[in-house]
Amino acid sequence: MSTHDILTASSNTHLTAQSLTEFCDDYLSANAFKDYAPNGLQVDGGQPIQRIITGVTACDALIDAAIADHAEAIMVHHGYFWKGEPAPLTGMKGQRIRKLMQHGISMIGYHLPLDAHPIIGNNAKLAELLDMTIIGALYPAETHPVGNIATCIPQTAQSLITQITQALGRIPLHIAADYKTHTSTSDKLIERVGLCTGGAQDMIEQAALMGCDAFISGEISERTTHIARELGIDYFACGHHATERGGIEALGKLVAQQFDLPVTFIDIDNPA
Incomplete structure (x- = not known):
């Protein structure tokens, strides 16, 4: 499906996580990067997307903000499944993903493509x-x-x-x-x-x-x-x-314009 097809389809039907990801993958040339984590759709919440939250890191506080906003998707710079981390969905990692799945929230992340x-x-x-x-x-x-x-x-x-x-x-x-x-x-x-x-x-x-x-x-x-x-x-x-607030906020604005959806950037304070 081309970017034009995605935009045309989204004007008539609800946007899917897969279609949103395909648009972002194409715009960011995501497949050209060898990264430390997967770029694109990392958690599929299974719901049509009508509201989106963006933020730097997919932390628990950002997930809570998405739940409060009744968003169906989160887009971040720092997502999950980094190389070298334990694979089991337990502890903090399991809690985050369980909360996303329970509320039907998809999570999409872009690391190096969003830097570059x-x-x-x-x-x-x-x-x-x-x-x-x-x-x-x-x-x-x-x-x-x-x-x-x-x-x-x-x-x-x-x-x-x-x-x-x-x-x-x-x-x-x-x-x-x-x-x-x-x-x-x-x-x-x-x-x-x-x-x-x-x-x-x-x-x-x-x-x-x-x-x-x-x-x-x-x-x-x-x-x-x-x-x-x-x-x-x-x-x-x-x-x-x-230094890494700008990219994901700009991507959110692009998505909002392209798909005519409300996209809200949430800045979770982090002194590091």
Whole structure:
């Protein structure tokens, strides 16, 4: 079924989880990615979809929000069934899926495809929020690059901290390129920026190799501090959750427009 067929059918009948997933799979080129979890429909609630909730992670609180909203589907960036996790549906995992099934709620998740999409992806939306222009990929040989390089108006680290704080609602952790001479109040200018949302802190070495003045991601590890200092690249840890709200919210808006359905983004607070 083509995207046109899906949209035509949805205008006359209730939208199915399978049809919604097929549209998103096609738009995000989901099948092109080798990922850490399955992309697309992960739990089929078995009901026609008339209301949708979106959120970053398919946690219990988001499921409760979907139940309260009488939604038939949840769309997220962080879904279930990650590589290496125990397979049995027990404990917290079993409770989440049992609640979805008992309420007939389908769950659809997209991980790397939603990071990498050039229009509604997490990196694209973060660059847009920070008034940056994406000019290339951190790994140019990749067909569907997850990390990007962007340019901005030349600015100091302190100016960028202020901009990030205003855009994301939280103060980023800044590691200065040279901790002996450079601080957040340094007059060193940042113009070429590597960025990759979420837990991509180890891409900082590639960002330095690609000539970036700074690297922006979500999380930070103990080693990241030393890498930034020794490679001479400023690092901004802006929060895994905070940097990955944009993609799933944008996907929800696209779905709402395409299928003429109410889609509500729920931001479950997460300081990490």
